[in-house]
Amino acid sequence: MTIKTIIAWDLGATKCAAALLDYHTETKALTCKRHINVKIRSCESLDALVSTLETALELTLSAADAICIGAAGQYKNGVVELEEGYPYRMDFARLAKEQHWPPFAILHDYSPIVCGTFTPYIDDPQHVNRLNHAAINPEGRRVALGIGTGIGLKDGILLEDGNFWLGTNEMGHIGVITPPLTEDVFVKRHQALMHFFRSEALLAENEALTFEKLLANQGMARMHAFFDRGAKHKTAEEIGDLVRDGKANETLAAFAWYTGLLVGTVQLSFMPDGGIWLSGGVVLNHPEVFSHPDFFRGIHASPAYLNLREQFPLGILCGKAHAFMGCGYYASKRLLPCGD
Secondary structure, three states: OOEEEEEEEEEOOOEEEEEEEEEEOOOOOEEEEEEEEEEHHHOOOHHHHHHHHHHHHOOOHHHOOEEEEEEOOEEEOOEEEOOOOOOOOEOHHHHHHHHOOOOEEEEEOOHHHHHHOOOHHHHOOOOEEEOOOOOOOOOOEEEEEEEOOOEEEEEEEEOOOOOEEEOOOOOOOOEOOOOOOOOHHHHHHHHHHHHHHHHOOOOOOOOOOEHHHHHOOOHHHHHHHHHOHHHOOOOHHHHHHHHHOOOOHHHHHHHHHHHHHHHHHHHHHHOOOOOEEEEOHHHHHOHHHHHOHHHHHHHHOOOOOHHHHOOOOEEEEOOOOHHHHHHHHHHHHHOOHHHO
């Protein structure tokens, strides 16, 4: 049996994780041999970051059979660019040429998350917390939805031969519009929240209130300031602790409702009978959001096709290797010779 070596990266805005994977060409199984987490600012350059990863993985990148990198930001002209900015130039094309890398790909950071759902990893309850019992349509559309520094989304379809199709989407910057049939209490809260955001200059006069503004990064802290005007100067971490400790229940309820509204919006946009799979720092740090009844009220706030939508799988990706498995799957199909 032939074993191919794949190096997978999960390059975030502040951290970089990498793993060394074995791909068994006959069984198609992926095995994670070792992995590492590095703070990007702990290295002074991309070259230094690569050297740190190679030391921990005990393999140079040039010795692998394939390299797959899921990266926050956009890869263009050989460089990964991030709106907030990386501390140094992420010029991968230059480095790959200098170091004679094997075939490599740099993907939107949620592409590996979708690809990970094509592997047996998605059926492991140790790594996936299912929020309902709906069956996955193996050839149905799947959506990876992340809430963290921003809101990320990628959809994909698994084909009969094991290959796949990936979409090109953007979700975080969609404006939040309260559904017309929503209960009056939620309408009033939404209107008051929008007024607060504008009065506090959190929104410009004609700026839309987006899901990213509400849910990602400082979203929970902004929302908490609406309920507790004396908490303006608390950090997002302090607000998160209050929510987890049950000391900010109004904030939790509102955050859960808007998270559910986002999930319902994604359901209506993609009709994903292969499931919506949630991930990201905010999701993993606040599991209490998904057991709150207002999360499901938010989903139900858009009543169209609700009976059908309740048949779509919904789960939280709580394992740490999902992005690695997805990178490995992508590499096995797109980077290795003949897809093996």
